[in-house]
Structures are given as structure tokens and as C-alpha cells.
Amino acid sequence: MVKRKSLVLFLCLMLVLSVVTACTNKESAGQEEGEVFTYKFFNASSTGKDVNTADTKIGKMFEEATGVNFDIEHIVGDSNQKIGTMIASGEYPELLNAQNATNDVIDAGGFVPLNDLIEEHAPNLRKLYDPIWEKMKQEDGNIYILPSGVSNGYIKPPNVGQSAFWIKREALKEQGYPHPKTIDEFFEIVETYAKAHPKTDGADTIPYTLLQYDWHVGQLFDPPAFLSGEQEGIMVDDETLEVSVHHNQDITKRWLKILNEVNAKGLFDREAFTQNFDEYLAKISSGRVVGWFGPRWESGTALDTLELDDDPYNDYMGFPIVFEEGIKDQYLNPESYVTSPGMGLTSGTSEEDQVRIIKFLDHMAKLDSQKLITWGIEGETYEVNEEGRYYRTQEQIDLVNKEEFRDEFGFKALGWYWPIMGGTFDDGNSVDPAVQPEVAQLAYDEVDKEFLEAYNIETFTDLFTEPDPAPWFPFWDAVIETGSEAQLYDQQSRDLIKRSYPDIILADPSKFDAEWDKFKGEFDKLPYKAYEDVIEASVKKEAELMGK
Numbered sequence: 001m002v003k004r005k006s007l008v009l010f011l012c013l014m015l016v017l018s019v020v021t022a023c024t025n026k027e028s029a030g031q032e033e034g035e036v037f038t039y040k041f042f043n044a045s046s047t048g049k050d051v052n053t054a055d056t057k058i059g060k061m062f063e064e065a066t067g068v069n070f071d072i073e074h075i076v077g078d079s080n081q082k083i084g085t086m087i088a089s090g091e092y093p094e095l096l097n098a099q100n101a102t103n104d105v106i107d108a109g110g111f112v113p114l115n116d117l118i119e120e121h122a123p124n125l126r127k128l129y130d131p132i133w134e135k136m137k138q139e140d141g142n143i144y145i146l147p148s149g150v151s152n153g154y155i156k157p158p159n160v161g162q163s164a165f166w167i168k169r170e171a172l173k174e175q176g177y178p179h180p181k182t183i184d185e186f187f188e189i190v191e192t193y194a195k196a197h198p199k200t201d202g203a204d205t206i207p208y209t210l211l212q213y214d215w216h217v218g219q220l221f222d223p224p225a226f227l228s229g230e231q232e233g234i235m236v237d238d239e240t241l242e243v244s245v246h247h248n249q250d251i252t253k254r255w256l257k258i259l260n261e262v263n264a265k266g267l268f269d270r271e272a273f274t275q276n277f278d279e280y281l282a283k284i285s286s287g288r289v290v291g292w293f294g295p296r297w298e299s300g301t302a303l304d305t306l307e308l309d310d311d312p313y314n315d316y317m318g319f320p321i322v323f324e325e326g327i328k329d330q331y332l333n334p335e336s337y338v339t340s341p342g343m344g345l346t347s348g349t350s351e352e353d354q355v356r357i358i359k360f361l362d363h364m365a366k367l368d369s370q371k372l373i374t375w376g377i378e379g380e381t382y383e384v385n386e387e388g389r390y391y392r393t394q395e396q397i398d399l400v401n402k403e404e405f406r407d408e409f410g411f412k413a414l415g416w417y418w419p420i421m422g423g424t425f426d427d428g429n430s431v432d433p434a435v436q437p438e439v440a441q442l443a444y445d446e447v448d449k450e451f452l453e454a455y456n457i458e459t460f461t462d463l464f465t466e467p468d469p470a471p472w473f474p475f476w477d478a479v480i481e482t483g484s485e486a487q488l489y490d491q492q493s494r495d496l497i498k499r500s501y502p503d504i505i506l507a508d509p510s511k512f513d514a515e516w517d518k519f520k521g522e523f524d525k526l527p528y529k530a531y532e533d534v535i536e537a538s539v540k541k542e543a544e545l546m547g548k
Contacts, residue, residue, distance in 0.1 A: 037067060040070065041070040042075075042092075044099040044341075047076070051407070056409060066360045090347075090348070091348060095357060096110070096111070098341065117358045118143070118362075121358050122358050122362035125361055132546075134545045146344065147340060148342060150419070155423055156464075158434075158440035158441070158461060162232075162333055163295045164321075164464075167180070167291050168287070168289070168316055175192060190208055190291040206283060206288045207290045208291050208292060211272070212501075213275065220501055221247070224252040229327040241539050243475075243535045256504050260504065260506075260509060273502040282302075284306075312447040313447065320465065330465065333467065334469060334473050335470075337471070365419050371425070374432060388429075390438070391438035400433075478535050488530075489526050
């Protein structure tokens with residue numbers, strides 16, 4: 001009888017303990033028994049379909065683990081106007097990505113400091129952001145923003161997504177798959193093909209075009225640096241970290257001289273300086289253009305169209321072209337440490353809600369969650385081979401490429417813009433499946449394979465040199481004060497270049513030097529030294545924060 005009572009008491013005690021433990025586990029995730037909390041997240045960085053995260057497979061799993069879900073609202077119309085209304089009213093969603101207006105929200109007190117919240121409640125977030133923890137701090141020492149894509153080691157992408165000099169595949173095939181390395185070799189291929197094919201489908205072939213419209217100016221601005229073996233946009237001395245602009249330097253004169261000669265040969269698109277973005281894209285997608293320079297993402301709409309073209313040789317292949325042999329190309333972006341834009345918790349959120357939200361984000365930062373967000377579920381959206389390498393079957397690739405599936409699974413709703421690592425997992429697998437060689441190679445069609453074999457490469461970036469480390473990259477993360485001399489230079493130089501470069505390029509070769517001298521004289525009057533000082537201070541600060 002005593003034994004029976006003891007057993008009953010023991011069972012009762014175990015039941016009480018199990019209930020307490022269950023409640024404790026729920027509370028540790030910011031959730032009381034059975035409660036679910038729904039918060040609003042406004043994302044000014046993306047357009048898309050508004051959705052509640054719990055209506056997706058991943059989001060439901062996160063809700064079950066944390067008791068939290070989010071109603072996601074995307075930007076429609078002018079994001080700055082929308083954010084401006086929030087600032088004026090002081091009414092914000094609990095979670096906010098303010099994109100270009102991030103600093104305005106910080107200045108208005110719209111974001112709450114996250115340092116203590118993370119240190120106390122979010123060890124996984126703390127680990128995720130450890131490489132850029134100091135860099136994330138504002139001047140007041142507080143962290144307000146959680147960016148996406150925190151680097152965890154460099155991985156070379158299989159395909160060219162950034163800048164390159166592009167040549168039509170038909171031109172390469174016709175000329176025996178030449179491998180141009182210098183700018184002269186590039187234009188030799190372009191000229192040879194254009195002379196052999198003055199017409200494309202009844203319209204004039206366009207040997208070389210470029211885009212200079214609205215904010216699209218990189219196709220004209222950036223080549224001198226790339227051709228010289230520099231990384232994108234600005235000249236930074238690797239040893240001293242001194243910064244200089246290149247628009248008034250000899251490398252820019254050399255680039256413009258080449259274009260002037262190309263124009264004199266009748267190889268330059270004379271509509272380049274008057275065409276708008278849509279007209280430019282139409283030319284690329286028509287297959288009439290033989291060569292061009294620029295980042296793939298800028299012309300992506302046209303190139304995606306070409307991938308569906310009946311003639312796969314109308315597509316393009318990118319090369320890391322330099323001025324002359326011996327220059328090491330630096331076209332691929334180095335490992336980067338971007339701290340803005342990103343998401344932040346807003347001032348109208350109660351302390352209890354702040355804890356729940358930060359714990360939700362901490363759950364997302366767990367390694368298993370990161371793999372779920374990017375790769376999905378093993379056996380459903382990816383496989384693992386005997387060496388521990390992640391891959392996808394063709395059926396899985398087809399599945400995850402379906403927009404409806406990505407919506408339902410949560411790849412879109414809980415992907416980019418949330419706290420996500422970039423680069424590689426510690427086991428060597430790529431965080432981004434598209435960058436995993438095993439996935440990329442399976443996606444290549446027969447013509448892709450033809451060119452890979454012809455150039456004796458496995459992926460298209462095998463032609464490109466791995467970038468040198470640049471702890472300051474990207475330089476455009478620097479803050480330039482409105483109304484400052486640096487900001488004045490930034491705008492005035494763009495206006496001057498857009499006005500002057502057409503005159504230089506389209507001039508009779510005998511007048512090239514005069515046109516260049518005229519431009520350089522005007523450029524030298526601009527406050528470019530103030531701009532260099534601001535960027536240099538930022539470069540040195542970023543390098544110091546990264547321990548370099």
C-alpha cells in the first residue's frame with residue numbers, strides 16, 4: 001500500500017515536472033502555452049505578394065517553435081514617402097526594413113537599440129553577426145539594423161553575375177572559341193564578327209553598345225578600374241588604403257581613347273547616349289549586339305529572354321578583360337561586409353514583444369534554420385552525397401524554380417532580407433544553392449557545356465581570378481553627408497561625365513586630345529579631393545573595424 005502511494009506520488013510529481021518543463025520551453029521561445037503572436041513586418045527593399053509567414057511551410061515550422069509569425073507587407077509605390085509618413089506619425093510596424101530611409105528612421109528614434117537584446121536573448125544572432133559586430137554599430141555605439149547575407153567565408157560563384165566584357169556566343173563559336181584577355185583582343189573579335197555579319201535578322205548588327213541612362217552609368221564609368229586590375233568603382237592602395245578617383249587619370253583617358261577609335265571604325269552604337277533602358281534591353285535581347293560591358297544583373301531581363309531563344313548562340317559569355325597581359329583581373333566581388341539596409345525593431349514595440357521577436361530571429365539564426373531557409377528539407381528539396389556535399393536532382397531544381405512552390409514553401413517570404421548568412425557553412429557547402437557547383441553544373445544546357453568544354457573550364461567563373469581580400473568592400477557603404485562638398489562632387493561629376501564623354505568618344509580622332517583636355521580641365525575644378533577624403537576615411541575605418 002505504501003509502495004502504491006509512493007508510485008502515485010512519483011507519477012504525479014513527474015507529471016507536474018513535465019508540465020513545468022513544457023511551459024518553460026515555451027516561455028524560453030517567448031511563447032506562453034498555446035499562444036501565437038502575430039507581428040507586422042514592412043519590407044521597403046522588395047516588391048512582392050503580401051503574406052503571413054505561417055502560411056508557408058517554413059514559417060509554420062518557425063511558428064510552432066517560437067509562437068511567432070509575421071504579416072509581411074511589401075513596398076508599393078514610393079518607399080521614401082511611405083517611410084516618411086511613418087516617421088511623421090510615429091507609428092511603425094513592429095519590424096521594419098526602411099531601405100534608403102534607414103538613417104532617417106534611426107535619426108527620428110524609430111528603431112530601438114538591439115545590443116542588449118541580442119546579448120541577453122539571442123546567442124545565435126550574436127554568433128551570426130560576430131564578424132561585423134563592431135561595424136554594425138552607429139556613432140552612438142548602438143546597433144539598430146540587422147543586415148542580410150552576413151559573410152561566412154568566400155566562395156567563388158559558378159556564373160558571372162557582376163561585371164564583365166560580354167561577347168556573343170555565335171562570334172566565339174565562329175572564330176574557333178578564342179580566349180580574349182586584353183581589350184584589343186576583345187574588340188578584334190567584335191570587329192571580325194561585325195564585318196562578317198553586317199545584318200542580324202534584317203536589321204543592322206550593333207558591334208558595341210553601352211547604357212548611359214538615368215542612374216545607369218557604370219558601363220561607362222567602371223571599365224578603367226577593371227581594365228587596370230582594380231576592384232569596382234574606386235582606386236584603393238592595398239598597402240596604405242589611400243583612395244583616389246580615376247575619372248581624370250590616364251587609365252580613363254586610355255579607355256575613352258579606345259572607344260573613340262572604335263567609334264571611328266564604325267563599331268560604336270551611336271544611339272548609346274540617347275537610348276533609354278528599355279531600348280537598350282531590347283537591343284541586347286534581339287541578338288543584334290556583338291559585345292558590351294556591364295554587370296549581368298543590370299541586363300538580366302534581356303539575358304533571361306535570350307536563354308529562352310530558339311538560337312542559344314545569341315546568348316553571351318563574359319570575360320575578365322584587362323588593358324594588357326600581366327594585369328591580374330579583379331572582376332569578381334570580394335567577400336563583403338554590408339551592414340545596411342536591413343531590418344530593425346521599432347520604437348512602438350513593447351519590451352515583451354521585442355523579446356519575442358528577437359528570439360524568433362535568434363531561432364532563424366540557428367544553423368539548422370539557416371539550412372532550412374536556403375536549402376530546404378533533405379530528401380524533398382536537396383540531397384546529401386557520401387562526401388557530405390549538398391546537391392539537387394534535376395527534379396528538385398525544377399521544383400524549387402517554380403514560383404508557386406517557392407511561395408508555399410517559404411523560400412521567398414523567409415529568404416533574403418532576414419538574418420541570413422552568406423558564403424559557406426562550416427562544412428564547406430555553399431549557403432546559396434545556386435552557387436554550389438554541383439547544382440550549377442546540373443543546370444547547364446548542352447550549349448553551356450559546349451563552351452565549358454571549349455575553354456576547358458567547369459564553371460564560367462573559372463576564367464576569372466579569385467578576388468583579393470578587401471575588408472573595406474563595398475566602398476559605397478560610406479556615408480556622404482547631404483550638402484557636403486563630397487556629395488556635391490558626386491552629383492557634379494556624374495553630370496559632367498554624362499555631358500562630356502559623348503563628345504570625347506564621338507569626336508573625330510584628331511580632336512580627341514582637345515576634348516579630353518577640356519573635360520579634364522573642368523573635372524579638376526570639382527571638389528573631388530573632398531570625396532576622396534570621405535571615402536578614404538570610411539575605407540580605413542571599415543578595415544580597422546574588421547581587424548585589418
